[in-house]
Amino acid sequence: MAVKTKRLKVYFDGGCRPNPGAMEAAVVIRGVAHISTGIGVGTNCDAEWLALILALKVAQDSGVEDFELLGDSAVVVAQARREQKCRGADLQRHFDAFAALVGERAWPRVKKIARAQNLAGIALVRLHER
Template structure:
């Protein structure tokens, strides 16, 4: 049986949109939250969350990853399925691609918002749970 690699759930958000950005990554049941990331759009925040997930994986010493998020735009752009036409988003894609060279295998998967553990963690953070 082939090892799946470390599962990392990622999500980014901002309130309002555009607004102050934050990200969450969940790996091995631990939530890694970052806030006060500057002003941007929900798409910027989602890209920052994917990049955050790679940094978490690096800190954990992982080389094979399964990245799981609910942004179809970011998942499809990172997988090369959709073109990245925005200059701002291309900057995030470039950062992602540079960080990705540190890993032997990366799989990026889209799931529904209600199943994204990082999105659930962000929502709980907002309401103070």
């Protein structure tokens, strides 16, 4: 009998202060937070895309092929799922970078979750509590 493995959940979130402003991104995988600060100046959408791209890199580096990318940005999730077109050159550039990372692999699962469920968002909030 084959053993079914659980799909790896990779949480992502990005933000900036103010909007637009200095961007940061977080990814949580297997309970470990990967936080990137000082990643440039942009909008919340830019930061969310950079977080999603980082999440894909971290997931691919994990060596696990069955994973899903979980974030709370409805716009970025819809764009990454190819359900909504990117408006503007900057967002299209982020999508293109994401697609290039996917390469010849199967398109990754990207899912919208509630803000309260987003472990990466919680990690970013904690970063600012210090």
